[in-house]
Amino acid sequence: MTDAKMPTRSRENTRQRLLDAAMAVFAEVGLDAASVETICERAGFTRGAFYSNFASKDELFLELAARVASERVAAVQSRVGGLAAAGPDGFDESEISAILEQVLDVGADDRMGVLLMSEIRIRALRDPDVARAFLEQDAEMKRNVAQIITDISALKGIEFRVDAAQAAHLMLTVWETAAVRAVIQGVADESRGGEAALRAATGAHLAEVAHLILC
Amino acid sequence: MTDAKMPTRSRENTRQRLLDAAMAVFAEVGLDAASVETICERAGFTRGAFYSNFASKDELFLELAARVASERVAAVQSRVGGLAAAGPDGFDESEISAILEQVLDVGADDRMGVLLMSEIRIRALRDPDVARAFLEQDAEMKRNVAQIITDISALKGIEFRVDAAQAAHLMLTVWETAAVRAVIQGVADESRGGEAALRAATGAHLAEVAHLILC
DNA sequence: GTGGTTCGATACGGCGATGTATCCGATACA
DNA sequence: TGTATCGGATACATCGCCGTATCGAACCAC
Numbered sequence: 001m002t003d004a005k006m007p008t009r010s011r012e013n014t015r016q017r018l019l020d021a022a023m024a025v026f027a028e029v030g031l032d033a034a035s036v037e038t039i040c041e042r043a044g045f046t047r048g049a050f051y052s053n054f055a056s057k058d059e060l061f062l063e064l065a066a067r068v069a070s071e072r073v074a075a076v077q078s079r080v081g082g083l084a085a086a087g088p089d090g091f092d093e094s095e096i097s098a099i100l101e102q103v104l105d106v107g108a109d110d111r112m113g114v115l116l117m118s119e120i121r122i123r124a125l126r127d128p129d130v131a132r133a134f135l136e137q138d139a140e141m142k143r144n145v146a147q148i149i150t151d152i153s154a155l156k157g158i159e160f161r162v163d164a165a166q167a168a169h170l171m172l173t174v175w176e177t178a179a180v181r182a183v184i185q186g187v188a189d190e191s192r193g194g195e196a197a198l199r200a201a202t203g204a205h206l207a208e209v210a211h212l213i214l215c
Numbered sequence: 216m217t218d219a220k221m222p223t224r225s226r227e228n229t230r231q232r233l234l235d236a237a238m239a240v241f242a243e244v245g246l247d248a249a250s251v252e253t254i255c256e257r258a259g260f261t262r263g264a265f266y267s268n269f270a271s272k273d274e275l276f277l278e279l280a281a282r283v284a285s286e287r288v289a290a291v292q293s294r295v296g297g298l299a300a301a302g303p304d305g306f307d308e309s310e311i312s313a314i315l316e317q318v319l320d321v322g323a324d325d326r327m328g329v330l331l332m333s334e335i336r337i338r339a340l341r342d343p344d345v346a347r348a349f350l351e352q353d354a355e356m357k358r359n360v361a362q363i364i365t366d367i368s369a370l371k372g373i374e375f376r377v378d379a380a381q382a383a384h385l386m387l388t389v390w391e392t393a394a395v396r397a398v399i400q401g402v403a404d405e406s407r408g409g410e411a412a413l414r415a416a417t418g419a420h421l422a423e424v425a426h427l428i429l430c
Numbered sequence: 431g432t433g434g435t436t437c438g439a440t441a442c443g444g445c446g447a448t449g450t451a452t453c454c455g456a457t458a459c460a
Numbered sequence: 461t462g463t464a465t466c467g468g469a470t471a472c473a474t475c476g477c478c479g480t481a482t483c484g485a486a487c488c489a490c
Binding site for chain 2 (some may be wrong): 466467468470489
Binding site (some may be wrong): 005011029031032033113114119121122124125126127132134138161166170173174176180183184185187190212 | 384
């Protein structure tokens with residue numbers, strides 16, 4: 001029963017390093033093209049360490065996907081908390097989009113995040129387990145964003161043209177697609193528009209939607 | 216004269232069969248997981264035929280992506296043409312979404328179409344060539360949809376809350392995301408909701424957007 | 431210190447996919 | 461009818477990667 005096991009501190013450490021390395025490699029070349037070998041050498045291990053910690057690449061991916069998803073949700077939730085601070089003063093449509101932009105830019109503002117989510121998404125198109133995880137995470141995100149919208153609505157006494165759930169759905173959709181589009185744009189003209197361009201593009205689209213849902 | 220040099224009729228035929236088979240296999244297992252061998256046996260050939268017609272799997276994919284893209288655009292364009300027939304009678308927000316739904320359901324209404332476009336999209340996130348092709352096709356689609364919206368606006372004397380380009384962008388975004396989501400939904404509960412569910416889900420979201428962009 | 435356990439490295443066998451080089455049959459042409 | 465060409469099949473050599481089995485070293489309790 002002592003077998004509850006302190007994972008030797010080094011074991012858990014190894015797992016995390018492997019997961020981090022896998023995240024980077026998956027983002028770079030995609031799940032299928034990423035060999036176990038590559039992941040290991042990126043993490044500074046050999047395949048022995050890998051198979052001592054994971055049964056297969058798929059298992060690792062599942063765990064990684066869960067980690068990424070929960071991190072995204074957690075990050076958004078934490079930002080939602082610190083939102084009430086935003087005073088109930090002046091209000092215009094740019095404000096709501098700014099708030100959401102700030103809330104959402106966790107997990108979608110960097111190239112790697114977009115690539116990883118795309119990898120998870122395409123996997124969800126074929127694997128039931130991943131599909132369920134994906135939908136659940138998405139629903140959670142939607143709930144959080146809807147909460148924000150509701151809060152704003154209550155705080156400022158504003159009515160929107162659609163209910164919070166629909167608005168949240170729409171904004172998440174637009175945000176996600178815009179982020180992907182921006183990365184593709186950067187790849188097309190490898191002039192490395194990078195972060196700035198990405199943020200600008202997604203922000204603009206969000207503002208557009210905010211305008212639409214206002215009364 | 217129809218054929219400058221008849222490529223033996225059999226050669227071009229072989230190419231097409233290989234492309235068709237590849238399309239199916241790519242949709243099923245993804246680009247990376249699809250082996251040349253699998254594609255060939257699906258098409259009823261051996262690898263000899265493949266390497267006689269294509270230099271590599273990547274080359275085939277590029278050609279396939281171009282074909283799919285141009286087919287999508289062509290299909291939408293042809294539907295746009297037959298649109299003026301829709302009489303300028305009664306009008307409500309469900310009509311505009313119905314029209315767009317009808318126009319768009321080419322290329323996104325079937326599981327395979329969604330899977331293929333997702334494959335192209337994820338490839339566009341890493342390969343500059345694919346990225347450019349993707350963006351170009353997307354812009355073309357957007358132009359066509361914007362045209363439809365403009366036509367409707369003129370025909371019925373309606374003003375929208377955003378300009379046609381923005382509206383088109385939004386509707387394409389929502390449509391595409393909804394289609395993907397529906398497929399994932401079907402994978403999650405493999406009760407095979409299938410086509411009907413997919414169409415219903417995407418239709419509902421489109422209607423929602425139509426409501427928003429109306430004055 | 432000593433023995434046991436644990437974790438990662440090394441070594442091995444094997445499979446599957448790739449790309450090329452060669453062969454064979456059918457069609458086109460003289 | 462004989463011959464050249466073309467398209468696809470077959471055969472071959474190779475490589476990368478996988479998963480396991482084994483080894484060795486560090487860490488633990490006593």
